[in-house]
Amino acid sequence: MEWLPLEMIAFDADDTLWENERYYQEGRQLFEALLAKYPLSGDLAALLDATEMRNLPVYGYGVPGFAFSMIETAIEATHGMVSSRDIQALVDLSKQMLTAEMALFAQAEETVARLSAVYPLMLITKGDLRHQLSKLERSGLKGYFQHVEVVQDKNSQIYADILTRHHLAAKRFLMVGNSLRSDILPVVALGGRAIYVPNSLTWSHEQVEPPETAWGRYYQVARLGEVPGLIEQLSTETS
Numbered sequence: 001m002e003w004l005p006l007e008m009i010a011f012d013a014d015d016t017l018w019e020n021e022r023y024y025q026e027g028r029q030l031f032e033a034l035l036a037k038y039p040l041s042g043d044l045a046a047l048l049d050a051t052e053m054r055n056l057p058v059y060g061y062g063v064p065g066f067a068f069s070m071i072e073t074a075i076e077a078t079h080g081m082v083s084s085r086d087i088q089a090l091v092d093l094s095k096q097m098l099t100a101e102m103a104l105f106a107q108a109e110e111t112v113a114r115l116s117a118v119y120p121l122m123l124i125t126k127g128d129l130r131h132q133l134s135k136l137e138r139s140g141l142k143g144y145f146q147h148v149e150v151v152q153d154k155n156s157q158i159y160a161d162i163l164t165r166h167h168l169a170a171k172r173f174l175m176v177g178n179s180l181r182s183d184i185l186p187v188v189a190l191g192g193r194a195i196y197v198p199n200s201l202t203w204s205h206e207q208v209e210p211p212e213t214a215w216g217r218y219y220q221v222a223r224l225g226e227v228p229g230l231i232e233q234l235s236t237e238t239s
């Protein structure tokens with residue numbers, strides 16, 4: 001595939017630049033521990049998963065929707081026996097998740113700093129608008145990004161809209177992220193470039209098998225810090 005000079009490099013945020021899924025996993029553990037004292041109908045983790053999936057079109061991605069899903073699941077699984085004290089504990093848990101300390105991945109800052117010296121950078125993240133902007137503010141990385149897009153979902157149509165809005169050709173756009181489903185495959189489908197940086201903690205919802213049509217059409221590195229070197233190598237090899 002011909003490599004054209006890049007006009008924009010975009011980064012996913014959650015679980016690409018900073019920890020995110022860890023807080024959800026801790027939240028799920030606390031949720032299960034809190035409800036362990038009740039006689040429960042069904043497998044709590046599976047019930048919560050199902051509630052979250054059912055609620056995604058209603059609340060979208062992010063902590064507020066997760067909080068409502070925990071409360072709904074708690075009521076359902078305990079047949080309405082869950083106490084208001086325990087509901088309050090779930091509300092408190094979600095507030096803690098919204099204000100949790102930012103934990104940047106190793107090399108996150110040097111990676112975006114190095115690339116921002118050469119390319120305009122964009123952050124593309126999905127989830128709750130207020131929470132995502134607050135995290136970017138607290139991350140210390142905001143100054144490296146020329147554009148920030150907080151979107152409802154990440155599919156090819158949404159990426160196509162972003163490209164149109166910023167007058168970008170797909171072939172000159174590269175996306176970096178930890179989710180094949182959200183960051184890599186929809187961009188590749190448009191003819192864009194993508195670098196997949198897998199994370200050991202990735203939400204099951206984001207885990208997909210890449211279709212054959214995507215094979216060989218994106219790059220993969222083990223660590224975020226390898227991204228600038230790979231881009232440099234690809235740019236010089238083909239120019």
Ligand SMILES: [Mg+2]
Pocket residue numbers: 012013014015016177178179
């Ligand atoms: Mg992510």
